Amino acid sequence: xxxxxxxxxxxxxGAGRHYRAATLERWLALAAADAAALLDLAQDCRLGENQLxxxxxxxxxxxxxxxxxxxxxxxxxxxxxxxxxxxxRNDRLRLVKSALRRLRYPQLSALEDRMTDLLRGLDLPRNVxxxxxxxxxxxxxxxxxxxxxxxxxxxxxxxxxRAADSPACRELFALLGEAP
Amino acid sequence: MSRWMPESVWLGRSEEASPLAQxxxxxxxxxxxxxxxxxxxxEPAGDFSAGKRRLVLQPHRGTFLHHCPAGTTGMVCCxxxxxxxxxxxxxxxxxxxxxxxxxxxxxIKAFTNPGDGLDEIDAILKAKPDRTFRIGTGExxxxxxxxxxxxxxxELVPFFAAxxxxxxxxKTKSDCIDNLLxxxxxxxxxxxxxxxxxxxxxxxxPGTIPLEARAAAARRVQAAGYxxxxxxxxxxxxxxxxxNYRAAIETIFRHLDTRRIAWVSLGSLRMTPRLKSxxxxxxxxxxxxxxxxxxxxxxxxxxxxxxxVKMYRQLLAWLREVDPQMPVYICMExxxxxERVVGHVxxxxxxxxxxxxxRA
Numbered sequence: 001x002x003x004x005x006x007x008x009x010x011x012x013x014g015a016g017r018h019y020r021a022a023t024l025e026r027w028l029a030l031a032a033a034d035a036a037a038l039l040d041l042a043q044d045c046r047l048g049e050n051q052l053x054x055x056x057x058x059x060x061x062x063x064x065x066x067x068x069x070x071x072x073x074x075x076x077x078x079x080x081x082x083x084x085x086x087x088x089r090n091d092r093l094r095l096v097k098s099a100l101r102r103l104r105y106p107q108l109s110a111l112e113d114r115m116t117d118l119l120r121g122l123d124l125p126r127n128v129x130x131x132x133x134x135x136x137x138x139x140x141x142x143x144x145x146x147x148x149x150x151x152x153x154x155x156x157x158x159x160x161x162r163a164a165d166s167p168a169c170r171e172l173f174a175l176l177g178e179a180p
Numbered sequence: 181m182s183r184w185m186p187e188s189v190w191l192g193r194s195e196e197a198s199p200l201a202q203x204x205x206x207x208x209x210x211x212x213x214x215x216x217x218x219x220x221x222x223e224p225a226g227d228f229s230a231g232k233r234r235l236v237l238q239p240h241r242g243t244f245l246h247h248c249p250a251g252t253t254g255m256v257c258c259x260x261x262x263x264x265x266x267x268x269x270x271x272x273x274x275x276x277x278x279x280x281x282x283x284x285x286x287x288i289k290a291f292t293n294p295g296d297g298l299d300e301i302d303a304i305l306k307a308k309p310d311r312t313f314r315i316g317t318g319e320x321x322x323x324x325x326x327x328x329x330x331x332x333x334x335e336l337v338p339f340f341a342a343x344x345x346x347x348x349x350x351k352t353k354s355d356c357i358d359n360l361l362x363x364x365x366x367x368x369x370x371x372x373x374x375x376x377x378x379x380x381x382x383x384x385x386p387g388t389i390p391l392e393a394r395a396a397a398a399r400r401v402q403a404a405g406y407x408x409x410x411x412x413x414x415x416x417x418x419x420x421x422x423x424n425y426r427a428a429i430e431t432i433f434r435h436l437d438t439r440r441i442a443w444v445s446l447g448s449l450r451m452t453p454r455l456k457s458x459x460x461x462x463x464x465x466x467x468x469x470x471x472x473x474x475x476x477x478x479x480x481x482x483x484x485x486x487x488x489v490k491m492y493r494q495l496l497a498w499l500r501e502v503d504p505q506m507p508v509y510i511c512m513e514x515x516x517x518x519e520r521v522v523g524h525v526x527x528x529x530x531x532x533x534x535x536x537x538x539r540a
Contacts, residue, residue, distance in 0.1 A: 060460055060469075061469055061470070064460070064469045064470060065469070065470035104472070105472045105484075106472070107472055107487070108474070108484050111486070134474075135474035135475065135484055136474075136486055137474055137475070137476055138516070139516055139520070175486065176486065177489065177520055178486050178489045178490050179484075179487045179489070179490040
């Protein structure tokens, strides 16, 4: 694709999705390879402006840290593999976001993985939902119990009490409090 | 150390006779001076770095004294007051919030009516003689970076030295301390430096002096009778941060009398989404964007909480190794972080009182 064709394609894509002029100008100011890679991603995942902007921000942060171009970040195995999955648009977008988030927040993601394992280890019943704070930005977990009668409430409370005494629970709160 | 010189000076016509303007004009040598009716013409629209090469001399309209913006709702606050005798800074720190805050009026300004500001403070200090105020000039500007041109410290230090219920903090990344050495602060002036590891200073604080030079300047100022402060702010999580910050602490405190340190602050790198975008557009890539910043409840991004707590606890431990009585506080963090790091949450007033207590 020539540079002129690329510019026309970016403008056409943006116009079709009502992107603001400032976003398009910023996009067109990128190196051609980066602009083309971003267009490919946008078309592939049918990104709205806000979705593109969020992913672009992560891409830029990763690129700055790894001293790569945006196109090179999008070509990394983790991202490319997510895009190759034979799934629908929404699932592909979710996979791409997840892959980029892992690249953007490697330490945080590793910690979240560990905490997810610990949560599983608590062996809580399906009617008890334990939620970690977004980005682990807080030291409290939220617990939701769905009870339809006193027995189900008591059973859930007993499970929680057992979980609270477990080493996994202690580790989980320790990790929330301070990075390992 | 070379001193900053503006590429041009823009003087409000009504201020030609002001003593501060006279001092500056006598020292800028062949620098072009433009005398203008409206100093707004000096603002280089949309060019922040051009603003940092210009010095505007104009009176300050409005109040000089403000509450520190760090006292945001939900954050533990130390009741610090900021006094604005200048606006913007000749240094070019990649993470500086002024890039956002002063984006539309980036020219460096030195206000020609500091006496009005001192009158304003005097009235407040007299109205509340039982309260001791911590007041700093390093919020919108470096407190000392222009002092070789303005001699402002020669007005400020004697003013505060004569007032028992205020502590002035001069916060800097420079070694413009010559004026200070000839003045007697009478324990009412704290001179403080921002501290970062040398590699971060080299990469992210262009124009500032190296860490060793900050330590040397602190030693000289302390020997001249001043109490000293240090600000590990912004703390930046990076590969090797433990070793680098530990070495920085050793460098800074090696030859200082720690009994004459007024305070040490710890604060994590924080930025608004707009600042982040401005940093990304800088000509040189900024390593601060590599950190794992996540959005917080106040809309600012910081490195994620568990890492902040880890860094604060580690630095606090090292500082307490230097001196178990080191007066340390944390800047712009909620009570839950204080609780994790120091084990308790001081009330705002308690924290303020603790920090004004002299450690002679």
